[in-house]
Amino acid sequence: MARINDNFLKLKAGYLFPEIGRRVGAYADANPDKAASLIKCGIGDVTEPLPAAVREAIHTAVDELGNRDTFRGYGPEQGYDFLREAIVENCYADLNISANDIFISDGSKCDTGNILDIFGKGNKIAVTDPVYPVYVDTNVMIGNTGEADEEGRYEGLVYLPCTAENDFVPAIPDEKVDIIYLCYPNNPSGASATREQLTAWVTYAKENDAIILYDAAYEAFIQDDDVPRSIYEIEGAHECALEFRSFSKNGGFTGIRCAYITIPETVTGVSATGERISIKQLWARRTSTKFNGASYPIQRGAEAIFSDAGKAQVVALVDHYMGNAKLLREACTEIGLKVFGGENAPYVWVACPEGLTSWDMFDKMLTEANVVITPGSGFGAAGEGYFRISAFNSRENVKEVCKRLKAYL
Amino acid sequence: MARINDNFLKLKAGYLFPEIGRRVGAYADANPDKAASLIKCGIGDVTEPLPAAVREAIHTAVDELGNRDTFRGYGPEQGYDFLREAIVENCYADLNISANDIFISDGSKCDTGNILDIFGKGNKIAVTDPVYPVYVDTNVMIGNTGEADEEGRYEGLVYLPCTAENDFVPAIPDEKVDIIYLCYPNNPSGASATREQLTAWVTYAKENDAIILYDAAYEAFIQDDDVPRSIYEIEGAHECALEFRSFSKNGGFTGIRCAYITIPETVTGVSATGERISIKQLWARRTSTKFNGASYPIQRGAEAIFSDAGKAQVVALVDHYMGNAKLLREACTEIGLKVFGGENAPYVWVACPEGLTSWDMFDKMLTEANVVITPGSGFGAAGEGYFRISAFNSRENVKEVCKRLKAYL
Numbered sequence: 001m002a003r004i005n006d007n008f009l010k011l012k013a014g015y016l017f018p019e020i021g022r023r024v025g026a027y028a029d030a031n032p033d034k035a036a037s038l039i040k041c042g043i044g045d046v047t048e049p050l051p052a053a054v055r056e057a058i059h060t061a062v063d064e065l066g067n068r069d070t071f072r073g074y075g076p077e078q079g080y081d082f083l084r085e086a087i088v089e090n091c092y093a094d095l096n097i098s099a100n101d102i103f104i105s106d107g108s109k110c111d112t113g114n115i116l117d118i119f120g121k122g123n124k125i126a127v128t129d130p131v132y133p134v135y136v137d138t139n140v141m142i143g144n145t146g147e148a149d150e151e152g153r154y155e156g157l158v159y160l161p162c163t164a165e166n167d168f169v170p171a172i173p174d175e176k177v178d179i180i181y182l183c184y185p186n187n188p189s190g191a192s193a194t195r196e197q198l199t200a201w202v203t204y205a206k207e208n209d210a211i212i213l214y215d216a217a218y219e220a221f222i223q224d225d226d227v228p229r230s231i232y233e234i235e236g237a238h239e240c241a242l243e244f245r246s247f248s249k250n251g252g253f254t255g256i257r258c259a260y261i262t263i264p265e266t267v268t269g270v271s272a273t274g275e276r277i278s279i280k281q282l283w284a285r286r287t288s289t290k291f292n293g294a295s296y297p298i299q300r301g302a303e304a305i306f307s308d309a310g311k312a313q314v315v316a317l318v319d320h321y322m323g324n325a326k327l328l329r330e331a332c333t334e335i336g337l338k339v340f341g342g343e344n345a346p347y348v349w350v351a352c353p354e355g356l357t358s359w360d361m362f363d364k365m366l367t368e369a370n371v372v373i374t375p376g377s378g379f380g381a382a383g384e385g386y387f388r389i390s391a392f393n394s395r396e397n398v399k400e401v402c403k404r405l406k407a408y409l
Numbered sequence: 410m411a412r413i414n415d416n417f418l419k420l421k422a423g424y425l426f427p428e429i430g431r432r433v434g435a436y437a438d439a440n441p442d443k444a445a446s447l448i449k450c451g452i453g454d455v456t457e458p459l460p461a462a463v464r465e466a467i468h469t470a471v472d473e474l475g476n477r478d479t480f481r482g483y484g485p486e487q488g489y490d491f492l493r494e495a496i497v498e499n500c501y502a503d504l505n506i507s508a509n510d511i512f513i514s515d516g517s518k519c520d521t522g523n524i525l526d527i528f529g530k531g532n533k534i535a536v537t538d539p540v541y542p543v544y545v546d547t548n549v550m551i552g553n554t555g556e557a558d559e560e561g562r563y564e565g566l567v568y569l570p571c572t573a574e575n576d577f578v579p580a581i582p583d584e585k586v587d588i589i590y591l592c593y594p595n596n597p598s599g600a601s602a603t604r605e606q607l608t609a610w611v612t613y614a615k616e617n618d619a620i621i622l623y624d625a626a627y628e629a630f631i632q633d634d635d636v637p638r639s640i641y642e643i644e645g646a647h648e649c650a651l652e653f654r655s656f657s658k659n660g661g662f663t664g665i666r667c668a669y670i671t672i673p674e675t676v677t678g679v680s681a682t683g684e685r686i687s688i689k690q691l692w693a694r695r696t697s698t699k700f701n702g703a704s705y706p707i708q709r710g711a712e713a714i715f716s717d718a719g720k721a722q723v724v725a726l727v728d729h730y731m732g733n734a735k736l737l738r739e740a741c742t743e744i745g746l747k748v749f750g751g752e753n754a755p756y757v758w759v760a761c762p763e764g765l766t767s768w769d770m771f772d773k774m775l776t777e778a779n780v781v782i783t784p785g786s787g788f789g790a791a792g793e794g795y796f797r798i799s800a801f802n803s804r805e806n807v808k809e810v811c812k813r814l815k816a817y818l
Contacts (some may be wrong), residue, residue: 001618002587003529004678004686008694018697045482050474058471058706065459065664068803073454073663106515106666106704113699117550120412137698141526178411209410254482255474255705257515269413277413285417288427289546290522295515295704296664297467394477 007143012152016133016378017043020362027366034370039397039404041390042372044187044347046252048320048394050301051313054251057304061297075293078284079104079260083299086306087260091219091245095232101264101280103287104302106257106294108217108246112181113138115213115242115261117290118282119269123178126158128170130188130379130386132215135181151381161382162189168340168349169197172204180205182231183215185222188379188388189349190325190341192227198234205240211267211279212241217259220250220318222344238264242279249346249392250314251305258294258302321346324398325391331402332389335409346391349376353409361387369404416552421561425542425787426452429771436775443779448806448813450799451781453596453756455661457729457803459710460722463660466713470706484702487693488513488669492708495715496669500628500654504641510673510689512696513711515666515703517626517655521590522547524622524651524670526699527691528678532587535567537579539597539785539792541624544590560790570791571598577749577758578606581613589614591640592624594631597788597797598758599734599750601636607643614649620676620688621650626668629659629727631753647673651688658755658801659723660714667703667711730755733807734800740811741798744818755800758785762818770796778813 020042028035064070078084084099105111112134125144127135139145139157146155153159158177160170168191169184182201184193205212214231222229231241246259253259263280271277304310325342332339332350342348352361358375365371365387376386391398429451437444473479487493493508514520521543534553536544548554548566555564562568567586569579577600578593591610593602602610614621623640631638640650655668662668672689680686713719734751741748741759751757761770767784774780774796785795800807 002620002678003532004680004688004691005527005529006681008527008691009680009686011694043483047477047480047482049477049480050471052475055471055475059468062459062464062467062471065661066461066464068456068458071456071458071661071664073456073661074452075664107701109701110699118414118417120414123412134698141695141698211411252474252480252482254701255480255484257701257704269411271413271418272415277418279413282413282417285420286550289543289550290519292516292518292663292666295666295707297706298704 005141007141010140010145010147010154011137012148016374019378020372020374023362024366024372038370038372039393039401040372041393041401042374044249044390044392045254046249046392048252048317050252050256051305051310051317053304053307053310053313054301058297058301061300065297072296075296075299077288077291077293078102079294080296080299083303086303090306092230092232092262095230096238097232097262097264101262103261103263103283104294104299105259105261105291108215108244108248108259109134111244111259111261112213112215114286115283116142116144117286118279119179120272124158124176126160126173126177126180128162128181128183129159129381130162130376130383131181132183132187133379153381159380159382162186162191163382164338164340167191169193172200176208178210179213180210181213181215183217185218185345186341187218188347188374188376188383190343190345190347191349192222192224192344195226195228195234198228198231202231202234202236202240206236209270210240211269212237213244214241215244217244217246218249218345219245220314221322221346223322224344227344232262232264239266242267247302247305250318251302252317253302256298256301258298320395321391324393324395327398327402328389328391331405335406337409342391348389348391350387350389352385352387358384358387369408371401371404414550416550419549419554419556419563420546421557425783428787429781429783432771433775433781447779447781448802448810449781450802450810451783453658453799453801454663455658455801457661457726459661459665460714460719460726462713462716462719462722463710467706467710470709474705481705484705484708486697486700486702488703489705489708492712495712499715501639501641501671504639505647506641506671506673510671512670512672512692513703513708514668514670514700517624517653517657517668518543520653520668520670521622521624523695524692525551525553526695527688528588529681533567533585535569535582535586535589537571537590537592538568538790539571539788539795540590541592541596542788562790568789568791571595571600572791573747573749576600578602581609585617587619588622589619590622590624592626594627594754595750596627597756597783597785597792599752599754599756600758601631601633601753604635604637604643607637607640611640611643611645611649615645618679619649620678621646622653623650624653626653626655627658627754628654629723630731630755632731633753636753641671641673648675651676656711656714659727660711661726662707662711665707665710667707729804730800733802733804736807736811737798737800740814744815746818751800757798757800759796759798761794761796767793767796778817780810780813
């Protein structure tokens with residue numbers, strides 16, 4: 001008989017966003033008159049048109065495929081050099097990263113989940129709390145945890161609390177861990193990490209022979225020149241950190257799919273016999289065996305992000321979303337809520353009014369204000385008492401949300 | 410310290426096609442004058458333009474994304490209903506498969522590798538020999554095997570020999586296995602499986618509570634009306650089989666990426682406590698946690714495969730490649746080689762001339778005929794003594810290959 005992976009049965013409830021989808025669906029079904037004016041600030045999904053430079057590049061690439069002489073079939077599994085080189089030139093200038101350190105994929109959700117394929121059993125794994133649920137659930141699924149407790153915390157994982165007291169950047173732990181997930185600018189809290197904070201983490205990782213999985217999906221939203229955009233701005237990170245980046249949020253690629261992982265050759269793990277093994281070589285093997293490259297026209301679209309026109313269009317998109325974040329911050333502050341994030345990230349993280357849990361607040365916002373937010377507890381136990389408002393929306397919708405916040409809270 | 414997945418260190422040499430790439434690269438570097446006339450019949454990659462209907466659909470979808478009102482961000486992880494429904498209507502009419510049994514992905518290579526995520530340890534896994542290397546390597550990587558022996562066979566896997574004697578469809582094994590990979594029309598042998606053969610396998614799977622992973626990536630090339638196009642044409646398969654299909658080979662999607670897995674609700678596996686668990690529900694959870702959906706414009710392109718224009722264009726592509734296969738079969742036969750496959754599949758499987766191993770034949774074809782083929786032993790020990798010629802090429806190239814075969818062999 002075929003045995004299933006029993007680790008899947010440890011997973012608590014649905015993944016957060018499907019659960020939100022179910023509640024919103026039930027509400028909309030019961031209140032068909034309100035469905036049209038429902039505003040979704042829940043899932044962190046872009047709303048504005050795909051940049052013109054990207055669309056043009058995809059059109060051109062699709063036309064190429066219509067001609068035998070310029071047709072391309074399977075591309076290199078790790079991505080085309082034209083894109084890998086554009087990334088190095090535009091995102092890693094002077095950071096000692098080369099094009100063959102870059103692995104192009106169809107999304108950071110896949111990448112942050114799949115990366116576990118190359119790590120062994122017995123690693124002590126640390127995640128922040130609150131956290132992007134994919135990091136946790138993929139560790140559960142692959143067998144790196146025990147069962148969940150009543151608060152939803154899985155045995156075996158080390159949870160690093162991120163609170164208002166530590167500005168949502170976790171303190172260096174007393175214990176030794178082997179793999180640490182960090183995401184800055186942060187989802188869900190919208191916090192950013194300073195150079196000093198990241199330096200402390202890189203120092204810790206090097207001292208403990210640990211690897212940092214650094215998720216920089218929201219890098220484009222950094223407004224403050226002092227905030228590092230890449231972990232590789234930190235000395236020593238080339239020996240201990242992988243970086244995950246995406247075109248989803250800067251270029252509006254959530255529907256068309258393109259992202260990448262950066263892995264310097266000098267990051268190593270340890271085999272059972274104590275041999276040091278290049279993480280990049282393992283990932284290259286994983287990629288050539290289990291992946292067939294990201295879609296060619298989409299890779300051309302991603303390359304166009306780095307053209308002069310593309311850059312200007314991305315700046316306009318980022319300005320739009322960050323303008324939304326500013327309005328949301330101001331509205332929440334005005335009605336006396338405690339507000340975090342939203343300054344270097346497209347998420348505003350808000351303390352719930354006294355006496356309301358995160359899901360209370362979700363239901364209140366849904367049924368009274370007709371607005372979908374994300375309950376903080378969906379991101380982990382330490383997210384209880386907070387909710388996240390996504391700034392990914394039209395200006396008109398954001399203004400309306402601000403009005404409703406003031407009316408209903 | 411971060412421990413790596415030691416199973417990766419069991420993998421023998423490179424994945425077949427990168428190894429071929431390395432040999433071809435070295436040859437081309439050493440013989441720059443011959444590079445221009447080198448003909449590649451190695452990797453099974455399409456060569457003809459992407460159908461016009463597909464290109465038009467992608468163009469339209471990309472334009473939609475340029476307009477705020479029709480913009481789409483994250484799609485459903487399991488794929489858009491428009492595509493799932495088109496698949497059911499066109500590929501599974503009267504086969505009792507519903508749209509929500511279909512999971513759209515970015516490729517069958519990913520799917521056949523990733524499917525192992527949902528199965529547990531301790532399953533006895535059977536693969537054919539020769540075999541598409543991805544099935545084997547992904548089992549090695551996830552820890553389902555021991556070390557490889559000198560012939561490249563991994564301890565713990567059950568190898569089912571496919572030889573001229575059994576028409577390259579494996580005999581039902583005496584022992585009990587839990588998971589069986591079958592691929593028909595077959596890569597690499599080009600064989601197809603009859604209704605009786607598949608019925609025997611479904612019967613075996615049901616009797617042994619096993620699951621068949623049925624790879625039907627080459628279904629479109631079936632010319633013979635008696636050959637089943639789907640495992641679900643076989644009674645009982647809905648209780649024991651998953652089917653992998655792809656747009657790569659029929660629609661020429663190798664560069665743009667789209668495929669799917671079909672999983673009827675009635676296929677179940679067993680948990681550690683003996684509970685029967687729906688494989689579809691496990692895959693749904695895996696998909697929502699580790700995947701963000703295939704690219705929207707590409708899904709629209711796949712949908713267009715099923716339009717009237719798209720269907721006609723696919724027929725023309727299939728006719729073109731199968732015409733190539735016929736010429737290759739004839740040329741090999743004419744020079745006295747023993748030829749298999751190529752009648753319901755785009756691969757011609759040829760016995761090497763007496764005294765030559767598969768890699769000898771590869772090197773001979775490369776250095777003498779300036780043609781790249783695939784050595785049979787790259788697909789497994791039982792592939793030794795054979796080579797594969799891919800029919801994916803222009804007619805002009807195929808004619809030239811036929812000429813060179815006659816000249817050099």
